[in-house]
Amino acid sequence: QVQLVQSGAEVKKPGASVKISCKASGYTFTDYYIHWVRQAPGQGLEWMGWINPSSGGTNYAQNFQGRITMTRDTSISTAYMELSRLRSDDTAVYYCATEGCSAGNCAYFDYWGQETLVTVSS
């Protein structure tokens, strides 16, 4: 069965960086884009961007441009999301998720990681 297993909770100081991993299993890692979505406390869901695990190509939401980097290691079926210059309003739970299909417009998310809480506090 498809599983996305994320790394554990992080506590960071303002200005620091955080890198979250998302290890995929149960399917061919390079077949489906991986997206990252976050949810700040009491807020809704916010799309951050995607990575194409096959090519390494990325597309980031404008809100995060210049601060976000998505990478992948195909040898271990793992995607990473690094967010730099952290601020207190980056405190949120972060999810990775796979696209729902591999051809056409597939940017809905059928499998999700279990969430990673990032707390930014001085």
Place this chain on the structure above:
Amino acid sequence: DIQMTQSPSTLSASVGDRVTITCRASQSISSWLAWYQHKPGNAPKLLIYKASSLESGVPSRFSGSGSGTEFTLTISSLLPDDFATYYCQQYNTYPFTFGPGTKVDIK
């Protein structure tokens, strides 16, 4: 950015009720809309994609409809497991955006 709105923001209902949630987009998104169920401490669960396609394994009491700018999610007969927050998401245009959510709670 395409703004997504949902109504109502909170809905109090009883087991067995028929529930309808509306999602509106600030511009046409064709049928590129998904619905998710989200419970605290869990990852969101995909219910509907392409406005009306039921995700595999999702009970048939869930249905979606609409196109363009107005969409609905209907739960035909509410079960205890359905009390949760529901989000719509457009994937027509970058950045992909979610609605603010509709919390379905027990009346």
